Amino acid sequence: MWKIGDGTQVNICSENWVPGRGPLIYSQDLFVKLNLSKVSMLINHDGHCWRRDLIELVFNPGTTTNILSIPLSMHGGCDVFHWPGTSDGQYTTKEGYSFLRKLLARDEASSSTMLTLAPKFWKKFWASRALPRCKETCWRALSGYLSLKERLFRCRVDVDPSCSFCAAELEEEDHLFLHCPAVKQVWFASQLAVRVDLFSSFIEFWLAAVELDDDDAVATIQSTIYALWEAQNSICFQQREFVVAGVLQRVRSSMEEAIVRDHDRGPMTALPARWKKPAPGTIKCNFDASFHDRGPSGLGMVARNSDGEVMVAACSLPITTLSPLLAEAMSMRWTMQLAINLGFRRIYLEMDHAIQEGRSYLSSIIHDCRLLLSAFDYVSVSIVRRTSNTVADFMARNAETYANLVWVEEVHVAAFHLVISDVMTQLPVRA
Template sequence: MLIDQDLHCWKRDLIELVFSPSTAANIFSIPLGVHGGVDLFHWPGTSDGQYTSKEGYDFMRLLLHRDAASSSSTAKLDPRSWKFFWASRALPRCKETCWRAICGLLPLKESLFRRHVDVDPGCGFCASERENEDHIFLQCPAAKHIWFASQLAIRVDSFTSFQAFWTAVIAMDDDEVLAMAQTVVYAIWEARNKVCFQQGELVVATVLRRVASMLEAAQVRDLARAPSVSLPAKWSKPAPGGGYHQMQL
């Protein structure tokens, strides 16, 4: 089980060991109920909470159907833009978090509140507005500060929504800007989770250092993946009567 019953908190070490950083961050962003209760396995598809393989199969079918239906309504970018988006040099975790934010799939407080989760819908940084994608990633003073202090030096006030911002980023057709913007979104989300769940303080310089280190890690990964340089092989005509093809370097 993932919840420490005595301390009434997530088992951070176990979760960070078992799950990817983005999945762990999503788990930590789920608030625990204020009334406590026993941590147990519960399947939401049945009234008694018991899981069966048939229930699992039906649930997966429903999920796939829902995703297919929602992808047409929540896919805010056209297929070509998405192709460009996913080809970016940013780390996979940055692209995935950013994609979830654009599609409205992050467990933001306003969204949880609408789903009747017992949580304050206020922004994790400033608490003065409801926490949704438009606010936490653009309109919050903390987000504005981070975008302007980043290497992109963008004033995001002019964008009416997170979607409009991404449409503009894609339209720039600049891979470096794209990778940087995806990494900044991830760093904002990570900083927000630290403030909300580890009682940390937002330090813009730390967020920017994190952005720089993730971009550097992506660059190192790309260099490691690049094919090693080798001299081109040249094919030569076989000698008359010879049984072998010869390759000359």
């Protein structure tokens, strides 16, 4: 799709340039009356920003939000094509293959089942205490990525597409993991004692399992799927027989291994990493962004001198952005502009996210940041842990409350304890 620079090459109606899956909905009468044609007519080139009033007048709210979420470069630039599926906008054969695989999986699954696998489902799915290999195998089964014989046969691989366990039906997910007579025995004999006849599909079975809100049940199901897949591989490659007791024993051993792993690993603790004072004569600017999908993304920053004293703190609430990386890049550009306006000439920039370039909108923001470098005598950019960026993170997360406010030589009272904490960690410890 098009990445908008100055908009002179892109036709509003006939080109693919607006992010989001929805159609481009606009008032046809107003469109004709205003004689709109190119995207450049929607841009205020003096301020390098969208003509918000015009866009809200012509387009419906959904399309308006999608258009305003496109970040414009401060310096215009040319319209270029980019691949929207990656953060850098670069197309690779791997990305194209992944895109086609997703289309194929979406076509094979019914629209209802695809919609039911919501983020809440996957959160519970990955939070279980099953072994990683069990969760991965189950995810591949749900996503249609397992090399089942029926799928291989459709790809013109010379294999018998019948089930490895019963040889009576085609080997696909619903049959192999649910409806095969041999597999039904496994589910009924397991500690869950499940009667799988009640479920029409593998995905329906999983949705019911997650709704139980039982972590042990989810882990047991994931371990059972892995044991069944392991049994299928043993039959295909080692000519072994299918034994229900053997599959159940493999499930128990996987669950026991998971318990031992969690016990041996112990509680996870973060590495000690705190904010550090900059060198004398320089200002350290920490910045961050809070990203909300299709909602307002807040920006926050704090600048401190070599004594840890706050020179300035600020919040900003821009329009919606397309991704967390774009929000981070916009935060860096905004922080550099603010530093220039305040007369800072030797600065350290610290963030807790890596940003890469490419052909995406991200590269336009980074290009702006590169052009702003000439206004400084010295600039250093570092990526730090979130524990070293707590004040900026607080400002960004609360940008909606303190929108577009600037505190000179102070910080909001709610963030004062974070500033004190950063300074206190710099003090020498007496013996």
